Amino acid sequence: MSEPVNPQQTSAPALSTRQVIGLEAPEGSDWGVVHGQQYALLQERVKVRIGLHLTSFLLVAVTLYGSLPTVVLGLWGLALLVAVGFASRSDLGLGDADNRFIELAEMKSHAMATGTKGAVWSAGMLACAWLADPASVVLVWAVVAMLVVASSASRFGAPLSSIAFTLAAGAGGFAASLITAQYGLAVVVLMTTLLAIFGVIESARIRVAARLAESAMQEKSEVVSMLLREFEEGQADWLWQIDPRRRLKSVSPRFAFSLGKQPSEIEGESFLQLISGDGWKTGRFPPSLHELADKLKRKKNFSNLVVRVSIDGQDRWWELSGTPIVDEMGTYQGFRGVGSDVTEQRESSEKIEYLARYDTLTQLPNRRMLNEALGEALKYAAEWRSRCAFLMIDLDRFKAINDSLGHLVGDRMLGEVAARLKSLVVEGEVVGRLGGDEFAVVIRDIANRERMDTLARDIIQRLSEPYHIENQVLYVGASVGSALGPRDGRTVEELLRNADLALYRAKGEGGGMHREYEPSLHANAEEKRQLEHSLRNALERDEMLLHYQPVVDATTEEIVSFEALIRWDSADHGFVSPGKFIPLAEDTRLIVPIGTWVMQEACREAADNWPTNIKVNVNVSPEQLLETDFSATVVRALSDSGLDPKRLEIEVTESIFLRDASVARNALEECMALGCSVALDDFGTGYSSLGYLRKLKFSTIKVDRTFVQGAAQQSPESIAIIRAVVAMADSLGMTTTAEGVENEEEAEMIRSMGCTKIQGFHFGRPMPRDDVAGVFTRRAAEQRLKSA
Incomplete structure (x- = not known):
């Protein structure tokens, strides 16, 4: 429903000429509906307009017969008949305009049809000016002026169409007057045309303003009716009244219904007794009922008082407002007020409060x-x-x-x-x-x-x-x-x-x-926060570096690969232990960009400075494997460095099986398809991944150092685990690497158990890139001496 329009806002000064004739709509009004009411009237006078035009032409034809060629008169009449028929059809087509929204295009189309009639009359006047006596122009214009006045004064016309007819007819009359040198007539024609147009506009302004005011009043009336209907049908509110003894009087049907009684049953009954239920006998009333009784006793106004009442053994909530009644002498006559049942709203509020807490x-x-x-x-x-x-x-x-x-x-x-x-x-x-x-x-x-x-x-x-x-x-x-x-x-x-x-x-x-x-926990948390802040900028500050630990063949003790191990030399904290910053990187997911940097740096170092038979082992976090573009990261590292994919071995721990195992498996299989190998690090440290050894083709199983140290101390369990891992790896076509070998005795023990590769301090600690180059230099010198 549109917003009601103030009639004062639709008075003449407030409406422009374009708005009055329908070319422009004021904001906030159903303008098409307003003009639709006017255009719908056109069909009521279609026959009158047809008769008026044809009668006027017959009058002109009889008068000019003999002075104007018959052929011209015939063509003139035929053209007028077609124009009148075309315009009448347009009038009839707008008969339902008061029930719908009329478009501006429809108004213009009707104006064109009506203007065609004026153009035909203009053509006749021009024909008279050229082919007949000049006095005939005066006669024809007199007839046309009558039609113009009828069009502009009639309430059964549309303003835009009336203006179109007047302009078309007036243009012909003015031109014919000038052709016949009747300049006085030309002035009369011009003034008549302008005054007629002004009259159309002003009368339209009055009619439109009246329709707007009528529409606004009707809309207001509908709103009030709707509100009253909702009040009557909603049964949400009722009136109540009590006498000085707090007994009900003038009980309304709706109030009686709220009490579950008939009006005659409760007329004269105690108001408080009716709404207190069993509490009236026991003397135990809800606090809200005590408050109501106190307000009635003190004879003070109250509003929106929420009271818990008991109706037929069921607790309800009423919202009451009341005013004391006083007669002309100032004598107290009781209370009158309104009330409503707000039980549902109260229960909804309580439910919302419950959900909030x-x-x-x-x-x-x-x-x-x-x-x-x-x-x-x-x-x-x-x-x-x-x-x-x-x-x-x-x-x-x-x-x-x-x-x-x-x-x-x-x-x-x-x-x-x-x-x-x-x-x-x-x-x-x-x-x-x-x-x-x-x-x-x-x-x-x-x-x-x-x-x-x-x-x-x-x-x-x-x-x-x-x-x-x-x-x-x-x-x-x-x-x-x-x-x-x-x-x-x-x-x-x-x-x-x-x-x-x-x-x-x-x-x-x-x-x-x-x-x-403990207070130390806060210190640790603060240290962790500072470390995290520094770690976020470590790569930009170029504080990360890689060390490399050799992995050797268990039989020949020849280096077969180096494991890349990240180190952090922080400008704020100095050298930070990997055991401290790597878990922090995992928690904050900074391990993803750090791991990408490690992959790129290790591949570049191996491709540029190591022999082609030496692999590089790169540790990959589960967080990296869960990235959708992990395989693309590996491809970029290999492409940028030029490293043969066969020289890259990706190391993962068993913890990858605790996350989305299928995603991790797909990522590793994509890397294997490139030619890379995959090693399972820290095997046997607590997760059940035997099933994945069958599904995922690992190249190497790395035995955790805890088992190696246990075997060195002759722990039967550790020895049994290492032997089992070696046997299982051999049966699956995988190699085994023992970690944490620190002396020759441990190395010999590992060889005897069948491990194929060894890693530990005995064969080299993690070293910077320059020291790795020194290892290759010494190995090359040793080879030259042997060959010599």
Whole structure:
């Protein structure tokens, strides 16, 4: 529905000439509808217009017969008949214009049809000027002037079309007057034409303004009717009235319906008794009902008072407004007011409030409510000089279950975790879900640390027990980090941060344990933050470099390859241990650009400075393998350096099978298709990947140094594992590399077990590129001496 138009805005001064005749629409009005009402009137006077034009022509024809050639008169009449028929057809075609939106193109088309009639009359006047007596021009113009006046004064005409007819007819009359040298007549014709056009515009201005005002009033009337209808049909509000004794009077049907009664049943009954239900007998009223009774007693206005009432044993919520009634003498006569049932709105608000404060999956308090509870606990601790505690809980190995069995199983497990946690807390403790697989407990008043330690141990033990979900037995663990307030933080944010730091430490130490916050954790976190900041700029500052450790043939002890190992010489922190910055790079995904740089630099070094029979081994992170363009990164490194793909061996760890194994497998297979080989590093350190040894054709299995050191100490388990790995690799056509060999005895032991390659300090520590060049120089000199 369009916005109502103010009639004052549609008065003559507010409308331009183009707007009045329909060539332009004021903003915010249904202009086509307004003009459509005018154009729809045209069909009502079609026959009158036809008769008027034909009668006028007959009058002219009779008068000019004999002075104007008959052929000209006949052609004139025929042309006028066609023009009148064409215009009449256009009139009839607009008969429904008041029921639709009339387009500007339709207005112009009708104006052209009407203007054609004026053009025919003009042509006749010009014919008279050339072929008949000049006085005949005066006669014809008198008839045409009558038609012009009729067109401009009639309410059954369209302004644009009337102007078109007047201009067309007036142009012919003016030209004919000049041709016959009747200059006075020319002035009369010109003035008549201009005045007629002005009259059309002004009368149209009045009619359009009236239609706009009528449309606005009608629209307002419709809006009011609609609102009244909605009020009557909606049954959302009702009137109520009580006498000085608070008894109902003049009960309306709608109010009676809200009470579930007939008006006659409750007329004169106690208002408060009717809405209090069983509370009237027991004397137990909701606080809101007490408030209503107090306002009625004090005889004061009130509005939007939400009261809980009881109707037929069902609790409802009413919103009441009331005003005391006072007669001419100032005597109190009771109360009158309006009310509405807002039960649904109240329940919706309560539901929204619940959703805002509780987790929908576990029905536990959510992060917002936990923050509020922790804030109240801190205030309580500050007021009573006591202590509160915050325990942050994270599930161990939950992601693997969620990824492998699906979110439905994961959600059911989280629901079971929530139930177990609820059974462990006591009064004064709030357990909730922070999000994901993180939960928390707020202890409002902790008298001694034993409760915190005991609760943490109980949580870890209870959550580590088996879960029976969909005929499967599943296991997860739990890690707990805790912080005490106000000792470890005087604000909610500080306690959350410090408990999170303690949890991070518990997870970093293997999980399944409880760690309390210590100030050193904050120092470590700050150090980590500074390291991360420096690491983000390390490549741009050219602070990264590569060292290379040789890998030798177990039998000949000839170097077969070098493993590229990254080092960081930070301008801010000096040399940073790989054990410190590589996990940080993994966590922040900086390992992806760093790994790309390592790949490019190692390939370039091997191609430019090493013998063609020496391979380069490059370690690749699981994060790199998950990149969609990893194989393209390898191709660019090989292409830019010119290194033969057969000289590049990519080393991956078993952890790639914990992520998206199919993506990692596809990436490695693409690299193998290029001619590169792939080695499985740190084999046997804790992940089950035997199935992937069959699916993915590794070239080498690298035995972790822990097994080599164990075998050197005659550990039966380590010896058995190495022998098993060697036997399995031989059967699958793979080579084996033993890592961490530090002396000749260990090297001899590895040879006896059948390993094909050896890597360790005994054959060389990681060295800079210049030292690698020295190794090749010495080897070449030794070869020359042997050959000599």
